[in-house]
Amino acid sequence: MTGGPIAVPAGYVVDRWRVGELIGSGAWGSVYAAADENPDSDERAALKFLPAAYLTPGQRALLGEVVEREARFSLHADHPHLIRTLAVHTLREPDRPDLDGAVVLVMERAVTNLRDLLASGTKGSPASPERLLTEICDALAHMHAEGWVHGDLKPGNILIMQDGSARLADFGVTAQIDGTHAYAPRIGSSDYLPPEWWTERVGENGIPLRTTADIWAFGIIVHQVLAGGLHPFPGAAQQSRAMAAQSYANGTTLLRLDAGIAPVWRKIIADCLAPDHESRSAHAAVEILARIRAAVEGRIHADPNTPGARPSNTVTYNGGSVTYSDTVALSGAVQSASDSVDSGYDTVRSGRSTRIRSRLRAWCPGHSRRSRVAFVGTIAVALGVGGWWLGGDMQGNGTTTAHQIAVVGALRPDAAVPAQYRDMITNAARLCAEQEVTPSLIAAILKAESNFNPSFSDPSTASYGIAGWTPEVFHSWMVGNATDYMKPADAIPAVSRYLCWVEQGYKQVSLPGNPDLLLAAGYDSSRKAVIAAAGPPAFTRAFADEVARYAKEYEG
Numbered sequence: 019m020t021g022g023p024i025a026v027p028a029g030y031v032v033d034r035w036r037v038g039e040l041i042g043s044g045a046w047g048s049v050y051a052a053a054d055e056n057p058d059s060d061e062r063a064a065l066k067f068l069p070a071a072y073l074t075p076g077q078r079a080l081l082g083e084v085v086e087r088e089a090r091f092s093l094h095a096d097h098p099h100l101i102r103t104l105a106v107h108t109l110r111e112p113d114r115p116d117l118d119g120a121v122v123l124v125m126e127r128a129v130t131n132l133r134d135l136l137a138s139g140t141k142g143s144p145a146s147p148e149r150l151l152t153e154i155c156d157a158l159a160h161m162h163a164e165g166w167v168h169g170d171l172k173p174g175n176i177l178i179m180q181d182g183s184a185r186l187a188d189f190g191v192t193a194q195i196d197g198t199h200a201y202a203p204r205i206g207s208s209d210y211l212p213p214e215w216w217t218e219r220v221g222e223n224g225i226p227l228r229t230t231a232d233i234w235a236f237g238i239i240v241h242q243v244l245a246g247g248l249h250p251f252p253g254a255a256q257q258s259r260a261m262a263a264q265s266y267a268n269g270t271t272l273l274r275l276d277a278g279i280a281p282v283w284r285k286i287i288a289d290c291l292a293p294d295h296e297s298r299s300a301h302a303a304v305e306i307l308a309r310i311r312a313a314v315e316g317r318i319h320a321d322p323n324t325p326g327a328r329p330s331n332t333v334t335y336n337g338g339s340v341t342y343s344d345t346v347a348l349s350g351a352v353q354s355a356s357d358s359v360d361s362g363y364d365t366v367r368s369g370r371s372t373r374i375r376s377r378l379r380a381w382c383p384g385h386s387r388r389s390r391v392a393f394v395g396t397i398a399v400a401l402g403v404g405g406w407w408l409g410g411d412m413q414g415n416g417t418t419t420a421h422q423i424a425v426v427g428a429l430r431p432d433a434a435v436p437a438q439y440r441d442m443i444t445n446a447a448r449l450c451a452e453q454e455v456t457p458s459l460i461a462a463i464l465k466a467e468s469n470f471n472p473s474f475s476d477p478s479t480a481s482y483g484i485a486g487w488t489p490e491v492f493h494s495w496m497v498g499n500a501t502d503y504m505k506p507a508d509a510i511p512a513v514s515r516y517l518c519w520v521e522q523g524y525k526q527v528s529l530p531g532n533p534d535l536l537l538a539a540g541y542d543s544s545r546k547a548v549i550a551a552a553g554p555p556a557f558t559r560a561f562a563d564e565v566a567r568y569a570k571e572y573e574g
Contacts (some may be wrong), residue, residue: 024048031055032107032122035063037169042131046317047120051127058508063104066123069116099157101177101187102126128161128177128185132519136173136247147243148314148569153184157302157311158236160231161186163517169194169227171235172210176306192415193227208260209249210235213267214295230298234305236289244283245276250291252515254494271522272451282313427456430574435461436470439484439506446511450518452525460513462534463541472506485509513541520545529553538565563565 024047030037038051047068054061105124111117132150154176161168168175169191177187212234241250250273251266253259265271273291275284284311292298429435429444443464447457467486468474474481480488483504492503495516500508520540521533529536531553539547539554539562547555554562 024069024120026065026067028049033105033124035065035124037065046279052124062127064125064127065116068121068123072177096158097160099153099183099185100160101128101185103189107166117247125187126179126185128179128187130178130179131174131187132176132184132243133173135178136242148310149182150178150184151240151243152307152310152314154186154239155236155307157184158232159307161192162232162303165194167194167227167229168232168235170207170210171232171239172207173239174207176239182200191227208256210232210238211260212295212298213264215295216264217427228295228299229303230295233290233301233303236303236306237287240283240287240290241275241279244279248276250275251285269293274451277445277448280313282309286310286313344540349457349528389572409560427453427569428574429457429461429572433458433461433572433574435465439464439470439510442506442510446514449511449514450521452518453522454521454537455514455517456569456573458569459517459534459537459565459572460510461572462565463513464510465568466538466564472504483509485513487512517541520548532566533560534566534569541565 023556024043026037026040026048028039028553032052034055035052038053041049041051041064043049047066048489049064052063052065054063102370103123103125107122108123109117109120109122111120124513158168158171168186168189169187170188175186175188177185179185212231215231238250242248251259251262252274253262261272266273273288275287279287289301290298292301292308381462382499427447429440434442439461443460444457446460447455464470464484467481470484470485472484474483474486476482476486480490482489484506485503487503489503492509492512493501495512496503496508500511502508503512517537517540520537523545524536527549529549529552535554536548539558542558542561543555547558
């Protein structure tokens, strides 16, 4: 179904509600602010206009099902953190084909939603991230206890009210459990769908829907709230992030969480993101809520794995008690990656020196270096190709940590690496679960690229900054607000993310050879070029040898 704004004129009246400004639009129509026509009333509402015009019969049927689901659940929305639908109207406007037949849901009005808060860089709600997450989980626990599955939990469907409280909204996919499943239309936001959703069979009642789908989505949201909007699975587009989640669920990559998230919250996220329905079903919303409340109230004051610091694991909830396990099991181990994001295209790492111009002419006869780089940068963005990155725990069967991995190839205390970049380089190496991506290797690449000069510039090859990034390619590997390729704090982590993706590709084909030479060659050209040559191509050898020499010199 195609969505988009429904042009409702200001002042248009639905029942007793007068339409005001457009709040937002999505796949299912548009939401407008509205006020009570009665001048003595200060009541406000939000009107969701769902289109009927220009729809195929199949789309009309699906829209009807979505509206019916939302209206039916609204009769049961008796929880303080569930948005209420106050009324449902069908418009009759024969002179306005765009409005005729449209369904209008009259809902409680919020001031913003979590999606917009995250996009603006605001962590959590106007009150606090902890309050927001508690309230979301409280509403989810209530829904599950009443036998309902939300089915489309995502930041855009979490509304923030005037008092800063959070409420779940948009119940168009919400379904009541019949036995072990509910059923829903095959719709939803791929960023928040569990891995098993993609392989479920669609029956005559729709796709099976379980409460564990909501638990998965909640885990994604917790990570985003606590990490400033950062999604726990890498990729520049929804499709690539969904593929990364499936790669994790298949055991070919690890769960990678932001380093700034406290251990107790990382364990909650890891349980919510257990890779399959069966393992995730051990963590019901009511149990997760109890753990969140315990964390917020300070009952969990240290890492439970620290000897002598294990707290009580029984928490009172709604007059009863819930016992939970504080043991985290992350699936998978460090092994060859399938790298399902790679669809046969490879990002050319550009920006070394004049030697690259002849190399690119060999790749693309008749094309200038600049046009080639622009092309591959566009392809990388369009495909959502992003590095396998990590901030925080990189645990394989609960044993390998980011700190342990970073020790491999650590910088010697007296290595000739500028002091102001040492921590940046070490932390960048921790963004990757592949032990071949080391601080010494990253430092060596920066040395070979620019001699650690943050103002390095070679317009003839479009190479800039300490890492010699080409702007178009840099933007394929940056994350979040790290958008300045001339800023070392932005450019250096992108080096690690790119190298991590290159190494994943090498392992996929079991490419033998010296890791420093192979990764340096991949940085100088592309993963595809190195794999095709079964080692560093001749035109990368000088650069690769230089990097390998510096890496050996810097390594402790």
